[in-house]
Amino acid sequence: MQNNRQIAIFGGGGFLGRHLMRELTKLDFRIKVATRNPYLKGYLKQQGNAGQIELFKTNIFNENEVKKIISNCDFVINLVGILYETKNQKFVDIHEQFPYLLSKLCSENGIKKLVHISALGVEEKFDSKYKQSKLNGEKNIKDNFKPSIIMRPSIVFGPEDKFFNTFASLVQISPILPLIGGGKTKFSPIYVGDVAEAIVKSLSLNNSQPKIYELGGPEVYSFKELMEILLTEIKKKRFLISIPFSFAKFQSYFLQLMPKPLLTPDQVDLLKNNAIATGNYPTLKDLGINGKTIQSILPKYIYRFRTGGQFG
Numbered sequence: 001m002q003n004n005r006q007i008a009i010f011g012g013g014g015f016l017g018r019h020l021m022r023e024l025t026k027l028d029f030r031i032k033v034a035t036r037n038p039y040l041k042g043y044l045k046q047q048g049n050a051g052q053i054e055l056f057k058t059n060i061f062n063e064n065e066v067k068k069i070i071s072n073c074d075f076v077i078n079l080v081g082i083l084y085e086t087k088n089q090k091f092v093d094i095h096e097q098f099p100y101l102l103s104k105l106c107s108e109n110g111i112k113k114l115v116h117i118s119a120l121g122v123e124e125k126f127d128s129k130y131k132q133s134k135l136n137g138e139k140n141i142k143d144n145f146k147p148s149i150i151m152r153p154s155i156v157f158g159p160e161d162k163f164f165n166t167f168a169s170l171v172q173i174s175p176i177l178p179l180i181g182g183g184k185t186k187f188s189p190i191y192v193g194d195v196a197e198a199i200v201k202s203l204s205l206n207n208s209q210p211k212i213y214e215l216g217g218p219e220v221y222s223f224k225e226l227m228e229i230l231l232t233e234i235k236k237k238r239f240l241i242s243i244p245f246s247f248a249k250f251q252s253y254f255l256q257l258m259p260k261p262l263l264t265p266d267q268v269d270l271l272k273n274n275a276i277a278t279g280n281y282p283t284l285k286d287l288g289i290n291g292k293t294i295q296s297i298l299p300k301y302i303y304r305f306r307t308g309g310q311f312g
């Protein structure tokens with residue numbers, strides 16, 4: 001396919017970005033990836049033909065640098081996000097201020113479409129700073145750039161995901177798996193390839209007003225059910241222990257001090273609310289995509305946590 005369209009991706013070096021890049025290169029897009037460290041992300045270039053993917057060292061809070069990336073682009077995709085705050089990375093900056101700057105610049109520079117990745121369940125009133133910042137980021141995008149698309153995925157799974165891989169790693173070192181709040185929080189996990197396909201399809205939508213999609217997989221599961229699926233798949237037995245939210249919050253004050261925090265107080269608040277579609281917005285089906293089930297994908301990458309790996 002001949003395609004001279006150029007696309008800028010912010011946060012393209014992450015989990016979702018790598019899968020999205022694969023879809024976009026198949027369609028011959030020319031891709032500019034803004035990253036903090038192009039030297040560490042050089043492998044991304046191998047996903048395209050020579051010169052098809054360019055990496056740019058970018059400070060996303062520097063207006064001139066962001067403007068340089070989006071110049072001459074038709075489309076812009078924002079995948080920048082963090083799960084927990086650090087001394088230098090605050091939700092308000094990453095999830096609110098950057099979307100404000102990016103959408104303002106997209107509007108001033110004739111960009112045709114901006115696709116912004118938010119998260120499922122950001123609409124209600126929440127204690128979680130993560131969700132509040134995601135909601136404020138959506139508002140900034142909607143105010144500044146009308147032909148925008150906002151994607152709200154539930155937990156995203158696939159090779160290199162943080163959800164199943166993190167808990168599978170925990171299984172290797174712990175005889176128990178904690179079920180915060182009894183493990184009743186509901187999710188509809190979505191395959192990373194389906195999110196990537198949804199983003200690509202949304203580029204050809206002809207919307208003049210902001211449009212929100214709620215992206216969930218075909219099934220809804222409680223956190224406890226997801227842990228049971230994981231244990232069955234990696235053929236391990238562990239005690240599933242219910243922990244009240246209050247105790248989990250107490251523990252999280254210590255666990256957040258780890259270099260890669262295992263649990264933060266904000267994540268405990270996050271778990272108090274379900275991450276499933278409300279039914280008030282279009283979904284994967286409206287984009288003509290049949291979401292893949294966990295059972296059809298998880299065995300393909302999680303086997304490495306079995307005793308004996310793929311032969312286990």
Ligand SMILES: NC(=O)c1ccc[n+]([C@@H]2O[C@H](COP(=O)([O-])OP(=O)(O)OC[C@H]3O[C@@H](n4cnc5c(N)ncnc54)[C@H](OP(=O)(O)O)[C@@H]3O)[C@@H](O)[C@H]2O)c1
Nearest residue numbers: 011013014015016035036079080081117119153154155156
């Ligand atoms: N994965 C999920 O289950 C899930 C669920 C719901 C929503 N989401 C949202 O989907 C988006 C993509 O998620 P993901 O799983 O692909 O996340 P990821 O693997 O952690 O990637 C996030 C990207 O954000 C960029 N980033 C973080 N801090 C930055 C900063 N200060 N300056 C510049 N870039 C920064 C990183 O870019 P560089 O390191 O290249 O600079 C990284 O590539 C995020 O907005 C996330 O909140 C994900």
